[in-house]
Amino acid sequence: EAGVTQFPSHSVIEKGQTVTLRCDPISGHDNLYWYRRVMGKEIKFLLHFVKESKQDESGMPNNRFLAERTGGTYSTLKVQPAELEDSGVYFCASSPRIRGGASYNEQFFGPGTRLTVL
Amino acid sequence: GQNIDQPTEMTATEGAIVQINCTYQTSGFNGLFWYQQHAGEAPTFLSYNVLDGLEEKGRFSSFLSRSKGYSYLLLKELQMKDSASYLCAVTGTYKYIFGTGTRLKVLA
Numbered sequence: 001e002a003g004v005t006q007f008p009s010h011s012v013i014e015k016g017q018t019v020t021l022r023c024d025p026i027s028g029h030d031n032l033y034w035y036r037r038v039m040g041k042e043i044k045f046l047l048h049f050v051k052e053s054k055q056d057e058s059g060m061p062n063n064r065f066l067a068e069r070t071g072g073t074y075s076t077l078k079v080q081p082a083e084l085e086d087s088g089v090y091f092c093a094s095s096p097r098i099r100g101g102a103s104y105n106e107q108f109f110g111p112g113t114r115l116t117v118l
Numbered sequence: 119g120q121n122i123d124q125p126t127e128m129t130a131t132e133g134a135i136v137q138i139n140c141t142y143q144t145s146g147f148n149g150l151f152w153y154q155q156h157a158g159e160a161p162t163f164l165s166y167n168v169l170d171g172l173e174e175k176g177r178f179s180s181f182l183s184r185s186k187g188y189s190y191l192l193l194k195e196l197q198m199k200d201s202a203s204y205l206c207a208v209t210g211t212y213k214y215i216f217g218t219g220t221r222l223k224v225l226a
Contacts, residue, residue: 004160031212042122043161043205043216056213091161098212104149104168105209109160 002026004110006092012116018080021113025074025094031055032075033095033107034067038088046090049075061086082117089114120144122217124206129223130196138191138204138220146210152180152191153205155219161205164191196224 005024013019025032034046046065047057051072060067064083069075079086093107122142130136142150149168153161165173167182167189179192193200201224207214 033213035214035216042218043207043214045213045215048212059213095212104166105212106151106163106166107214109153109162111158111160 004092004094004108006090006110006113008113009111010114010116012118013082014118015084016081018078019082019115021077021079021090021092021115023075023077023092023110025092026108028096029094029108030072030097031095031105031107032069033093034075034077035091035093036088037091037112038085043091046077079115082115084117087115087117120215122206122208122215124204124217124220126218127221127223129225131225132196132198134196135192135194136196136222138193138206138222140189140191140206140217142187142189142206142208142215142217144208144210144215147184148209148211150180150182150189151207151209151214152178152189153207155203155205157202164204193222198224198226200224 007022032049035043037043045059048055049069052069066078089112091112093109095107124140152164155161165180172181177194182189203219203221205219206217
């Protein structure tokens with residue numbers, strides 16, 4: 001079974017440009033998450049999709065970030081315009097639907113996209 | 119507020135035992151995960167604790183005390199391939215709240 005894949009693995013752009021990151025979750029996983037790790041800091045939650053709906057986007061830093069998951073399959077995260085502080089590693093994770101009453105929610109992570117804004 | 123603390127770095131010798139601690143203060147708790155991450159790779163699942171006590175899985179064990187907000191990951195019979203970052207993550211509903219991770223170096 002294929003794991004979570006992310007594209008590109010690296011991206012170097014200039015301040016003010018636009019970048020779009022893509023995540024392909026494990027097939028059949030309803031839940032999709034975006035996280036970000038800025039240098040020297042912990043991995044931080046950005047947002048959570050359940051199928052195509054945004055369940056929680058409380059971690060999105062500002063309106064320069066736009067995430068979509070059309071059709072409930074792959075997701076994109078667009079940064080427009082990019083700023084220096086957006087540099088970091090962006091991780092995507094997915095998990096299957098949690099059945100009623102269950103607490104276990106193992107998330108499967110992709111290898112991340114390393115974004116460098118110059 | 120929400121806070122998860124782990125040591126930044128640890129060093130141990132091949133064949134030894136190492137314990138990586140994690141303390142947490144979160145507004146909700148629905149389980150604690152440990153993940154392993156090699157440089158440039160995806161974090162991979164190691165263990166999950168939601169009840170107090172010890173969970174053992176081969177060379178790795180994880181312990182949880184909910185009343186103390188404390189967990190540890192115990193790695194036995196260390197191997198060179200165990201050199202990696204170890205991430206503690208607490209979940210309330212769906213999202214994970216991570217610690218900064220502990221970088222473990224295993225020396226020959």
